[in-house]
Structure formats: structure tokens, C-alpha cells
Amino acid sequence: MSQHPIDTGADRRTQILEAAMVCFAKRGFHQASMHDISAEAGISVGLIYRYFENKEAVISAMADRHKKEIHEVLERARQAPTLLESLEILFTAHCCENSPKVLSAFVVDLYAEASRNPQVANLVLGVLQTSMEGLTDLIARAPETQKSAHDLTPSEMAELIFAVGRGMLMRDVLQPAELTAEERRTRQLAVTRGLWRLLFQPENAAAYA
Amino acid sequence: MSQHPIDTGADRRTQILEAAMVCFAKRGFHQASMHDISAEAGISVGLIYRYFENKEAVISAMADRHKKEIHEVLERARQAPTLLESLEILFTAHCCENSPKVLSAFVVDLYAEASRNPQVANLVLGVLQTSMEGLTDLIARAPETQKSAHDLTPSEMAELIFAVGRGMLMRDVLQPAELTAEERRTRQLAVTRGLWRLLFQPENAAAYA
Amino acid sequence: MSQHPIDTGADRRTQILEAAMVCFAKRGFHQASMHDISAEAGISVGLIYRYFENKEAVISAMADRHKKEIHEVLERARQAPTLLESLEILFTAHCCENSPKVLSAFVVDLYAEASRNPQVANLVLGVLQTSMEGLTDLIARAPETQKSAHDLTPSEMAELIFAVGRGMLMRDVLQPAELTAEERRTRQLAVTRGLWRLLFQPENAAAYA
Amino acid sequence: MSQHPIDTGADRRTQILEAAMVCFAKRGFHQASMHDISAEAGISVGLIYRYFENKEAVISAMADRHKKEIHEVLERARQAPTLLESLEILFTAHCCENSPKVLSAFVVDLYAEASRNPQVANLVLGVLQTSMEGLTDLIARAPETQKSAHDLTPSEMAELIFAVGRGMLMRDVLQPAELTAEERRTRQLAVTRGLWRLLFQPENAAAYA
DNA sequence: AATGAATGAGGCTTCATTCAT
DNA sequence: CATGAATGAAGCCTCATTCAT
Numbered sequence A, B, C, D: 001m002s003q004h005p006i007d008t009g010a011d012r013r014t015q016i017l018e019a020a021m022v023c024f025a026k027r028g029f030h031q032a033s034m035h036d037i038s039a040e041a042g043i044s045v046g047l048i049y050r051y052f053e054n055k056e057a058v059i060s061a062m063a064d065r066h067k068k069e070i071h072e073v074l075e076r077a078r079q080a081p082t083l084l085e086s087l088e089i090l091f092t093a094h095c096c097e098n099s100p101k102v103l104s105a106f107v108v109d110l111y112a113e114a115s116r117n118p119q120v121a122n123l124v125l126g127v128l129q130t131s132m133e134g135l136t137d138l139i140a141r142a143p144e145t146q147k148s149a150h151d152l153t154p155s156e157m158a159e160l161i162f163a164v165g166r167g168m169l170m171r172d173v174l175q176p177a178e179l180t181a182e183e184r185r186t187r188q189l190a191v192t193r194g195l196w197r198l199l200f201q202p203e204n205a206a207a208y209a
Numbered sequence E: 001a002a003t004g005a006a007t008g009a010g011g012c013t014t015c016a017t018t019c020a021t
Numbered sequence F: 001c002a003t004g005a006a007t008g009a010a011g012c013c014t015c016a017t018t019c020a021t
Helices: A009-027 A034-041 A045-051 A055-078 A083-095 A104-114 A118-141 A154-172 A181-200 A203-208 B009-027 B034-041 B045-051 B055-078 B083-095 B104-114 B118-141 B154-172 B181-200 B203-208 C009-027 C034-041 C045-051 C055-078 C083-095 C104-114 C118-141 C154-172 C181-200 C203-208 D009-027 D034-041 D045-051 D055-078 D083-095 D104-114 D118-141 D154-172 D181-200 D203-208
Strands: none
Touching (some): A009 A034, A009 A104, A055 A118, A083 A118, A083 A181, A104 A118, A104 A154, A154 A181, B009 B034, B055 B118, B083 B154, B104 B154, B118 B154, C009 C034, C009 C055, C009 C104, C055 C118, C083 C154, C104 C118, C118 C154, D034 D045, D104 D154, D118 D154
16 A cells, blocks of 8 residues: 555654644644544554654654754755855745745744644754754854844854844745745845845945945 | 732633643644643533634634734734844744743644645735735834845745744744743744844845955 | 503513524424524524523423313313214314424424423423323213223223324424315324224214124 | 443444434424433433434434335335235334334424424425325225225225325324224224225225125 | 622533543 | 544534523
8 A cells, every 4th residue: 555565764754744734734742633644644543643642742753853844954054155145045045935844824833833832832942943053053164254234143143143043934834825925035034135135135234334 | 929819711712722722732633632722711511612612612622822912913013113023923823832821732733734624724824915915014113124235025034934833833842841931932032033133134244255 | 563562571581482482493403593493583692581480491382281281171171062062172283383382393303302391391281191190080980981882991091092182283393384274283183083982982883783 | 122231333323322312202303402312222322423413313313213114114115915914014114102212202293393493304205205105106006996886096095094194193192092902903903994995996886786 | 678799509511631442 | 554433532513401690
């Protein structure tokens, strides 16, 4: 029945997490039932329990997965030639449904969960700190930073960038569902680019002088 | 706390909403049981149903209350003498648990709920649009804006300010619970002020020229 | 507010029972809530408890009332000049909503209640036996009976008449609600008259001879 | 009773309906709790919901079952050699607890339910109409009818027969529970046979001529 | 006498989890 | 490995009943 006669444990876990992501984004962690997930994954409820101790463990695994994805994105961002390109990579992953897996609603729910589950909170906090350090580093090294027309430290700049990222993500869940991913992305990009201009493009200031 | 041994209907509703806010912030909309709320309010479960049709209605009433509070804050912000003071008022209300009623976790949950409940989504969207218009207006009128060293429109500036506000709020739910409200506020203010400086203080740019 | 400054206990009881009848007919004994009844009566819930010990007592009082009404009808039937007129009086009371108080659905519910509440069962049984005796007596005395073309005893004839009466009543609750009381009555009368002809009009038989 | 340790879905449904019938007859549709039914069936509450969407659905299924049983009886009645035997078959099924499944109290409750639930009303009405047509047809074809000493049409005769059937059934729920099924049957048969004599045995009339 | 706010037990239903097959 | 029937605790909600005013 499965694509291959052999499903490794990892494949199954992935399959289940994929389904869980859909359900969690659609209904939220606690509104999505194990049955929902099993149906979405096309398997039986019992099978989920062979791969995850309980629902909590699915949520944790999901958070872990989120962490890995963010780290991957960070890695890709680090390898971009310019700071603006790095930012665009980060932005696309963080803000948009374009990214294959990260759905806004899921992330908002993840933060909501973090607010009452210290384990999740620590994980998300870890992701955040690593990302912050990564971005701060990128900014500090970038030549664009040297000529910026303001006195913000790289760390402050990174903080602002992430704050705006999260803010746009929160905003995104309010969009009528009819908007396409592309439309969402465009609207968000407009705002974010405003911040980038402020932070990294001194010529406006120069014009003023 | 109650002025008289007589609780009018409005008082009861308030009492219940107050309790619900605590429970919702502590456990989330759907994890908080009606029993939790009644216990927190010190009344019986059944009594809640004399004042609210069902749990959904409690959530809606809460969202309404949030709306009213935000509008009040907006009004106060409008009356501040300078733009920066307006922003500080908005910031304090939007970002901090200092504000008597608005708890970060509740707002994050509200957005999570909005992502699946169109009625809540519309309400939150309405709040957002009114607030945005209000702030855009404030910015457009403010003398500080005239000399800013960038090309962002008032609307874009407002968008950024709100995005950062939401972003800090999301960030706030990750704080270890031990932080005092004052500490949270300070940390958030540091970031936000960075943005304000970028937007409204051209002298840095001037210094650069 | 009440028609008279003084409401005797009896008046209140009647008022409540009147309202209860409406509610019971509309929703059934156990589906009708005390609140429904109080609202229908235009009084407060608590007041019902001043006149009736509990809901059970309201149901019992209702059954009692039913008993009294049936006995009244029986008395009127007894005074009719002919047997057929007696039967018509009984029929009208037993089968039709035309009668001011007896609603089919209520009676069916009363029997359903009787099937599990021995006290109600005994009361209904008592009504039935008295009525049966009354009707048997009427039949035995009636001159029409003497020339009937069959060998049924007056008791058997009464039994049949009541059975058909109950049967029509049960049938009545299935009628679409749009039928007027008059239409219901007409349809039921047609059937019942068939039985009366069989029982009391020998000329058909004569025609056969 | 179960043929195998394996219960197919259909078996479970039957088991639940069997238990529900007992509970409904004992307490009525709305007084019987889902817990009552599960206990009577010897299963857990939750399991009922695997086989029925909700309590309403159990009631509907029960009504359906009643419909099927009545239709079966009608079929059997149709195949009886004489009209009187047909009637006896109908009678036994309609009036007596002897019939394995049809309990008087259940049927009275079914009609009570029908008076408020249009869906149930339609179903019961459908059963009634089919039965009526079937019986009318039987009567019209029966040789016994040709020589009857009255002017009732087959349809009127069928109407009377069903009315008496329902009437006896209603009467049946008042019996003290101590009566055996056989005793009930005998008493009811006595009445019903009176009607049959009136309708189908012309010799009495003839004797009169 | 009358009100209606308040209580809390109990009903319906869902769902995480287990386990026999 | 996989299934899905089965369990039962827990959640939402209703409603008979009480009682302070």
C-alpha cells in the first residue's frame, strides 16, 4: 500500500508530522484530534502511537522540526552573497506560506503553546537565540552596515528585523483565506523592505544632508 | 472589591470576563474549561450560562473587550502632546503586561483563534485597521515626521510600528515567567525605541552627512 | 399586574397548569422545563414552587385535571337525549383539540408517562374504568342498543368505542401541524361514525336480509 | 447469544438497538440516558458513538427498525390463507409484547416523539400508510368482505382496525406490570375480535332479518 | 407573595489512549 | 507492522430546585 515495501521509522515519522502540520495549522494543536492526524496521514490512529509516545510528543517533534527548518534557513541565509539577499531568504521562510512547511497559523500556535509549556518555550527561545546570533553576526560583517545612517548596534538591528518578521506573521493569520500565498508575500514584503531601507540604505539620509 | 453586596448583571459579566482572561492567558481558550473559569471567578459553572450563551460567547466578549481597550488606548494616544509620547502610550498598552488587562499570551491566543474563527478574525482585523488609521493620522500630522531622513509614508511607518509591537508581544510569551513586568517592559522598550529613532530622529543622519 | 389584586391559590394553580399544558403538549413532560412553564405563565420560576412541590407534582396535578375534565365530559354525555349525541360529546372531548384543554399530544404523553409512573398509571386507569362504566351503562340503557344487529355486550361495545377513540387520538399526533382543528375533527369523525353505524344502526343489516 | 466472539458493525448496532429498546421502553426516549443504554448493552458509552452519530440517531434507527418490523408483519399477513388469520397476525404484532421486539410503551413513546419531531412523524406516517394500503387491499380481495352486513368501504374498515389496534396498545401500557404477556394478549384479543365479528361475520345480521 | 440569581448534579458528546487481532 | 474497536475521563451545557431579597 505504501510507496515502498519498507517504511523506515523516519519516513513514518515524517509522514505523520506532515499530516500533523496540516491539521495543526488548520485547527490548532489542541483542537486537532489524533484521529484528524491519522486520517490526514492515511493511516490508523494506533500507528501514531508506535512512533510517538503521545500527542504531546507529536507537538514536541513538530517544534523540533520547526527548529531544524529555521536552522537550515539560517544556514542558507549565511551563504548568501549580500546582506539583503540573506534577509530575503530569512523573510521568505519566516513570513510566508510559500515556504513548503511553515504555516503562519502553526507558528502563532507554537508561540501560544510556548506560553504555557516551558519545554516548548525553551525550544522556541533556543531557536530564536541561535537565529538572533546568526543574524547579528551577518549584520556585523556586512559592508552595508558600515555606512548606515543610524546608531543602532547589529544586535538591535537583528532584534528589530525579527520583531517585524514575527509581527507580519501574526498579521498574516488575519488575512482572508482567499488571498494567494503570492499576494500575502507581496504585502508583507512591502512592509519589511521599508525596514530594510531604514536600516541599510544611507542614501536617503545623504539626500538630506 | 465589589462596591456593594449587589452585583448587577454587568458586574457579573465583568467578573466572569476577568476570570476568563486569567484562565485563557494561563491555559488558552480551548484548554481552559468552563469549570476553570467558574472556579477562578468563585462562582458555579451554571451561572456563567446566565450571562453568556456559551463558551464561544465568552471568547467573543473577550475579543470585544480587547477591542474597546485598544480603542481607548488609541484615544489616549491621540491626545498626547508629541508623537513619541503617543507611541509610548500605544506601546505600553500593546506590548506589556503592565497594562492592567492585556496579557501577551491572551493576545497571541486571540490571533491563533482568529486564524480559524472568521468572526474573531474580522473583529481583530477591525481593531487593527482602526488603530492603523489612527496612528497613520497621528504620524502624518506630527511635526517630527517632516524632517525624517527617509522616504517612508506615514502608513508604512505605522505598519512597521505595529508589526514591531506584535512581534515584541509574541516574543514576550517566551520570557521565563520569573521576569517582572518591569523587566519585560524595559527589554521591549529598548527594541522599540530603536525603531522610533530610525523613523523620527533625523539628526543621526545629519551627523553622518 | 394581575387581573385582580388578589390571586387565590387556586387561581395561581390554574394559571400554572394552563401554561404547563401548553408546554407539555408542545415539548412533552420531560422536555418542557420549569422555566418554559414559568415563561408561558408569565411568572417567575420560583413561584411555581410555592404552588407545587416539584415538577412531578405539576405532572400529577395535570393528570388530576385531565381526570376531572373527563369526568365532566362523561357527565355531560350522560345527559344527552340520545346515545349518538352522548357519543358525539365523548368523541369531541377525547379526540379533538377543539376541546379547550385536551391536546392529543398531551394525552399520548400522559400514557407514555403512565407506562413508567405507577401513580399516573393508576390515575389514568381509574379515569378509564369510570368512563368505561359510564359508557357501558349509557349503552345498556339506550333503546338503540336493543335492535342492534350483533351480539356484542354493552361492555364490549364501550371497550371498542374507547379503543377507537384512543386510536384516533394517537393517529392525530401524526397530522402535519398545518391541519386546522376542524379538519382533524372531520377526518376523525368519519372513522368513528363508521364504528357507530356498525354498532347501533341495524338497518344496514336489515337491508341485507 | 453472539455466534462468534467477533461482532461485526451490524451486530453491534443491533446489540445497541436491543439495549436501547429495553431502556426506551423502561424510561422513555428522553429519560433514558446514553449511560443507561451502554450499561444495558454491557459496553462503554463512547462505543455507542462509533455506531450512531448521537442519541437522536439511535431513536431514528429504532424508528426505522420498527418500520421494517411492521413491514415484515404486513408481508406475513398478506400470505395468510384467510382474512381472519391475516388480522390475527397483524394484531399479534401490533398489540402485544409477545412479539419479540415491539413493546407497547416504546410505540406510545414513538408517537409522542412523532408529535414533536417531524422526521419521526413522517416515518411513522409512512409506516401507517403502507400498512393501511396493505390491509385495505387484503380486505378488498377477501371473500369474507363480500357478504358483510354493512356499508363500510375496505378503507374505512382498515382504518377502524388500525385505530382499535393503536387503542389497545395505548391501553396496554396501563396494565399493572404483573400481568403476563399471555394475559394481556387474551384481554386485547377479546376486544379486537368483537370488531372483527362486526366487520366480517354477517350471520348475526342474517339471524336478525 | 414574588423574583430570579445561584447552585450543582447529571446528561450528551469527544477524544487521547490501549490492546486484541 | 498495522488496524480500529473499545474504554472512560473530562468537557460543555441544561435544568430542577433553593433562597436571599
